[in-house]
Amino acid sequence: MTETRKTPTIQDVARFAKVSTATVSRALSSPDRVSEGTRARISEAIRVTGYTLNQAARSLRQRTAKTILVALPDIRNSFFSSILDAVEREATNRGYGVLVANLFLARTPAQRLQDYMLSNRADGLLLLDGSLDPGTLQALVRAPNSVPLVVACEEIPNSGFHTVLTDNVVAAERATRHLIDLGHRHIAHLLGPDHNVVARDRMAGYANALNRAGLAMRQQWLFRGNFDIERGFAAAAHFMSLSERPTAVFAANDESAIGFLSGLRQYGILCPRDISLVGFDDLGVAAHYAPPLTTMRQPRELIGRMAAEALIDILEDDDHQRAPLRIVLNSELIVRESTAHVPMRGQD
Amino acid sequence: MTETRKTPTIQDVARFAKVSTATVSRALSSPDRVSEGTRARISEAIRVTGYTLNQAARSLRQRTAKTILVALPDIRNSFFSSILDAVEREATNRGYGVLVANLFLARTPAQRLQDYMLSNRADGLLLLDGSLDPGTLQALVRAPNSVPLVVACEEIPNSGFHTVLTDNVVAAERATRHLIDLGHRHIAHLLGPDHNVVARDRMAGYANALNRAGLAMRQQWLFRGNFDIERGFAAAAHFMSLSERPTAVFAANDESAIGFLSGLRQYGILCPRDISLVGFDDLGVAAHYAPPLTTMRQPRELIGRMAAEALIDILEDDDHQRAPLRIVLNSELIVRESTAHVPMRGQD
């Protein structure tokens, strides 16, 4: 009967194949160092016993978990889950597992990261959150038993961290300029979260575009947002309360753009008839929204893949010492139907 | 200097606190079994040395990884990422890590699962995919060194697996009946993937509703779909090619519903003016689409949380032996603006 049958170990295989455990181990990790006959016997023994490797034992001995930790602010956001998807794919190809940590509502994100990383569960950390306090991060990386880190989709200035990101400033400027090119002069910005690096960069690009076009930036045309649908929706009410309303809006991301449009619809404001709008990310739904959204497409899959590649490259480097990497990917303006020429009204 | 300073182990702590490693271990796992003074010295020693637990060593000794594996068909789909979010939260609360495996494009999903699970990386498996071959799964669970399994969002009939799901048949019937109640008699169904249990159940519910209303099901009104936007979009072309067009559609999920509406818009068919549509899931975007989607809301967070709870309960049971669990959660019809009374045209 199958009672108390324990999971087979390398010992069982060795016994069955009449070799030592050392030989079995070698047959698995470097088959060419074992003679053909022995190898065959071992294969057979593995098949018969149903042996599978105990990863914990290997990790202990090799001091390697073959696992990376991906920390994200919100898995539910399609932008992040796309990246996670690409990361998982790349990691899997290279024999790594992927642990996820959602920092979204952790009281102390840094604490959570510590708990994970520092316990040798993961060999490296892939950070996708632009809202973490740089100081905390620095401390985390400097800790005696810390772990290699790659930061994606955000940047911590002068930190020397390995980074993969898109050029948010340039892209935001491009998006805003698109509106200017369409004749808009009254352009608002639906902001991202307050202390988010990415949000700040996009805001900067927006400001740059206005500056270069000689347009003034108005405080009341900076709508508070949070990269999510709800705050975008709420911003519509604010929009309606304005004495002077903009004719166009650059939203910090697609989610908030969608919320914003949805909110405006309640007031009978239609896009692009009454207002033009540019989003950011090009989520899957953007092309299929009503109207299809003009947006800056970020190469999400590429970001994820390159970040994972970079991290694993570092891990497999002997020393984990590489010159700080900084990969900047380009975003692309996708013009759809949410932007139109400014309606005629005698404006210059 | 910090050169060659290795990460501190329990040995270092023991030496510093002048106790044995056994005592340190106990101080960490069951503090009340060591005296107060000793405990204080150990705390101090841990602080000074910067010690953190090596999870691999613990896993090896305790034969427990404190990790669960979540297998999903497509992380990018907001439905799954929401569930994953809830799972991660629950798991974290209970001290478990979460590994993700995206089965989306794995050649041999079963193989991938094996690789993971059977290597003692994860203590349990949470399966969120309705498209896996039941036979393969059975084999997987029966394997000598397999791992407890909880299946969510799908059901494998008579398998005896622990299951958390929503009653898709009833919910789909309810959704379809909503259309019937609005006077529709020509109701199509935008299908899910071919071999998906969930898709099949929703189709069954659709069929039930038609039957009970005495309406015939027409083959050409079953639009092929894949739970994704693209296939929904493609279905619109099929719709246009029909000699006799339905006045309403029940879509197997919100993503395909959105794609479908987007496709129809290209042909000037507007919802709800020309067609009514019910989706399934109530994704975040559903309430903010144009028009806001009528849909069956699935309690995603609840599904995720309960599934994770169930799995961890089983893991922490002594024997991992529990009577097969079957939790059925209710979906809720959310009526929004994508459904309307059938347009007058002299139909009865």
Added chain:
DNA sequence: ACTGGTTGTGCAATCGATTTCAAGAGTTTC
């Protein structure tokens, strides 16, 4: 003073793999 119970601690085995070192067999080289 002896028994029985509780408490706090240490010794040493253990989990299952990898890896260093050494050794035996066979092969090449001069």
Added chain:
DNA sequence: GAAACTCTTGAAATCGATTGCACAACCAGT
């Protein structure tokens, strides 16, 4: 024919924690 190599293999140490067992110290009850 000896030295030098290569190719296979095994014995045993090792990774860092946990835990069964033993034992000493202390206390209470008779």
